Amino acid sequence: MSNITNADLHCHSKVSDGTLEPEALAQRAQANGVELWALTDHDEIGGQQRALDAALALGMPYLTGCEISVSFAGKVVHIVGLGFDHTDPGMLAGLQATRGGRAERAREMAAGLARVGIQGAYEGALQYVSNPDLISRTHFARWLVDAGHCGDVPEVFRRFLTEGKPGYVEHKWARLGDAVRWIKEASGVAVIAHPARYGFTPTVEYALITEFIAHGGRGIEVVTGSHTAADAVRYTDTAEEFGLLASRGSDFHSPTESHTDLGKLDMLPGRLTPVWTALEERIHRP
Structure with a gap:
């Protein structure tokens, strides 16, 4: 699987806040040339078996996925889990608690x-x-x-x-260490999602990354639907500096809302180590 380049490891279905069913997303990914796919619904893995079955039926390799909401430095940060056991009781319980409220x-x-x-x-x-x-x-x-x-x-x-506006209400999300632990104990790899979106100062971002690594986190999204070309360059350097695996995902939600379609991202820079190379044994193949 080392020859994979068009992996899309971040998208959402109707099981969370996307507008398409998992099966329709699988078809869209396959039609767009995706060579390795993951559905990463927010704090929910109820669509994983459907996505897995649909991907395999289309001849497309699949990694399990989830995007977990955590609180860090007063903001909501997202941690993507990839390649985990989607029947793991600890992860199921943790996600259920996070959804509560x-x-x-x-x-x-x-x-x-x-x-x-x-x-x-x-x-x-x-x-x-x-x-x-x-x-x-x-x-x-x-x-x-x-x-x-x-x-x-x-x-x-x-x-x-958004914060300070009439409809904004803060929610108590998971802790960073808990999210990484759930993913690790279910045999998956934890990845920081779209880091440029958080607007952290360099000091706070350094704290996020070092704490993430201390808990056992191993990857960072470099090329995503919400990163600019300059962001991709910046987080290429970050991945190299901290020895992190690089991930790639469109963060696709809807044909009418998302500006980056499944499988239509720029490729990862060749000098980075793709996260999927560390998940070889976790990839479900047709």
Whole structure:
């Protein structure tokens, strides 16, 4: 599998906050030339068997995946787990605990929106949710756009759903060490997702990476749908500096919302070690 270049190891289905079923994502990935695929729903692995079965039926190698939300330095940071046992009891329990409280948080978000004149947001957002345990800001954003309150999803976040805005409610996510431990104990590899998105100072970013490594984390996303070319250069250097494996993923959510399609990313720089080379034995093959 060392000749793989077009691996897409970060995307989302309707099981979390994407708009396509796992089977449709598998078809899209295969049609776009993806050579190794992972579905990485937020804090949920309920779609893994479906994704695995669909990928193998299409002749496409598959790695299990999940994107875990953690709190670090006052922000939500995402850790992608790859190649783990998706039936592992410890990981299932940890993710269930992380999901807990989302419904209560969603009701608080709706109350905040109601205070600025937007009624019915909770019921509206539920119309876009396949799994009520995973109701999120994205579901609110889709409803607010379709209900005519905003022109697009980015406008929703700017006006209503970021810190200090009427619909923002903080959620207590997992700790960094717990997320990495769940992944490791389920025989997977932990990866820092889209590091450029967090806007950390160099000092805080250094703290994140060194703590991540101390807990046993091994990879970092270098080429992602939310990184610029300059970001990719920066995190190529970061991967080399810290001896981290490099990952690649579109972070695809929807044909109408995502600006990077499955399998359409730039390639990883050749001098990096791809994360999938460390997961050779964990790859499910047709």
